Amino acid sequence: MRSHSYNKREKILVSIRIILADDHPFVILGVRAALEMQAGITVVDQATDPVSLIECLRSTPCDVLVTDLSMPDHSFAVDDGLNLVRRIRSCWPQLRIVVMTTLTNPAILRAIVSDGAVSMVGKAESMDELRQAVLAARDGHAYLGRSIIEALAHPQDCECERPPAPRLTGKQAEVVRLLVSGQSISDIAAALGCDRRTVTRQKREAMAKLGVTNDPGLFSYVRAYGILNF
Known part of the structure; x- marks a missing residue:
C-alpha cells in the first residue's frame, strides 16, 4: 500500500x-x-x-x-x-x-x-x-x-459508547443484514419474495431509525457498532 x-x-x-x-x-x-x-x-x-x-x-x-x-x-x-x-x-x-x-x-x-x-x-x-x-x-x-x-x-472511539439498540422491525433488520452481507436490492427482493421497491422502502426506514442518511453511512454504522443482533 x-x-x-x-x-x-x-x-x-x-x-x-x-x-x-x-x-x-x-x-x-x-x-x-x-x-x-x-x-x-x-x-x-x-x-x-x-x-x-x-x-x-x-x-x-x-x-x-x-x-x-x-x-x-x-x-x-x-x-x-x-x-x-x-x-x-x-x-x-x-x-x-x-x-x-x-x-x-x-x-x-x-x-x-x-x-x-x-x-x-x-x-x-x-x-x-x-x-x-x-x-x-x-x-x-x-x-x-x-x-x-x-x-x-486514529480510529474513532466508536466501541466505547454503543448507541441504544434501534427498534427495527423484523423485515427492516433482515434487509439491513442482507445488505451488509453484500447482497443487492434485487437479490434481497428475490430472497424475501417481494418487490424491490418494498426492499428499498424498508432500507430507507431502517436508515432513518439508525440516524444515517446514505448507504456508506449505513454500512459504517452497522460495521462500527455491530448492531446485527436485533
Missing part, C-alpha cells in the same frame, strides 16, 4: 485515460480541469450517477476510474457505493479505481481500501494528492491520501 509519499515515475510516459464520476457538476468541472492540466492525462468520459457510470464503462475504454463513493441513484438500478465499487471490480478486474470521499469513519474506510486495486483520497485534499493517486493507480499501486491515512491511524 502506497502512502502519500508516492514519487515513482512522476513523469507520465504514456497517456492515461480517465473516466470521472461525481454527482456534483462543479466537482467534475474542477477535477477535470485540474487533472487535464497534467500532460498525458485525458478525461475520456464522465458520469453523474451510478447508472450512467456503468454505461460509460461499457462504452468507453479507460485506464483509471476516478469516482465519488456516494452518488445517489434514484432509479434503484445500482446499489450503494460499496457494492458499486465491488460490481465494477468484478466486471472490469483490470481497471484501477481512485475513490474520492468525505468519509472519515475507519470501519467504512477499511472496507474500501481492503481491495488492493482501489486507492482513496479525501475530497478536502489538494488536487496534487489526487494527481499522485492517479499516477500510482496507473502504475498498479494502491494509494492513500493523507486524510485517509490519518483516519485509519
Whole structure:
C-alpha cells in the first residue's frame, strides 16, 4: 500500500485515460480541469450517477476510474457505493479505481481500501494528492491520501459508547443484514419474495431509525457498532 509519499515515475510516459464520476457538476468541472492540466492525462468520459457510470464503462475504454463513493441513484438500478465499487471490480478486474470521499469513519474506510486495486483520497485534499493517486493507480499501486491515512491511524472511539439498540422491525433488520452481507436490492427482493421497491422502502426506514442518511453511512454504522443482533 502506497502512502502519500508516492514519487515513482512522476513523469507520465504514456497517456492515461480517465473516466470521472461525481454527482456534483462543479466537482467534475474542477477535477477535470485540474487533472487535464497534467500532460498525458485525458478525461475520456464522465458520469453523474451510478447508472450512467456503468454505461460509460461499457462504452468507453479507460485506464483509471476516478469516482465519488456516494452518488445517489434514484432509479434503484445500482446499489450503494460499496457494492458499486465491488460490481465494477468484478466486471472490469483490470481497471484501477481512485475513490474520492468525505468519509472519515475507519470501519467504512477499511472496507474500501481492503481491495488492493482501489486507492482513496479525501475530497478536502489538494488536487496534487489526487494527481499522485492517479499516477500510482496507473502504475498498479494502491494509494492513500493523507486524510485517509490519518483516519485509519486514529480510529474513532466508536466501541466505547454503543448507541441504544434501534427498534427495527423484523423485515427492516433482515434487509439491513442482507445488505451488509453484500447482497443487492434485487437479490434481497428475490430472497424475501417481494418487490424491490418494498426492499428499498424498508432500507430507507431502517436508515432513518439508525440516524444515517446514505448507504456508506449505513454500512459504517452497522460495521462500527455491530448492531446485527436485533
